[in-house]
Amino acid sequence: MDYYSHLDFGKALKKLRKERNLSQEKLADLSGLDRSYISILERNLKLPSLYTILALATGLGIKASEFIMEMEKIQYLIE
Template identity: 45%
Template sequence: MEIRETFAKNLRRLRQSKGLSQEELAHRADLDRTYISSLERSIYSPSIDVVDRLSTALGVEAADLLKKSY
């Protein structure tokens, strides 16, 4: 699995576990909802700054968004 796919799965899983909609997460991270959707579908690769903003908005470590699950 590519890192982009790993990130996408972790982003969706963490967002849903926090009970957040894509729109709410986008608002908290100051991003566009359609960008969140694209990230969750592995269309885009986030910059390190975006990973940081999303992890802060989710209340997790940035590494949690990049960890592969085996």
């Protein structure tokens, strides 16, 4: 398996959302995405597009690069 298959997008998304005290509904409003899609992403049922990562980062009030770094931090904690 390659390195990127181990990254846990859903865990990073949920962690960042909860750190900001945002519900899935509020994050959906802030990012322009559907709440049910955010739920799907948090459960790792689908992988997001670049557009989705940018929209979520905007909704969370962070840069997309910070989002990616959070995913990598979680990966290092798992290993």
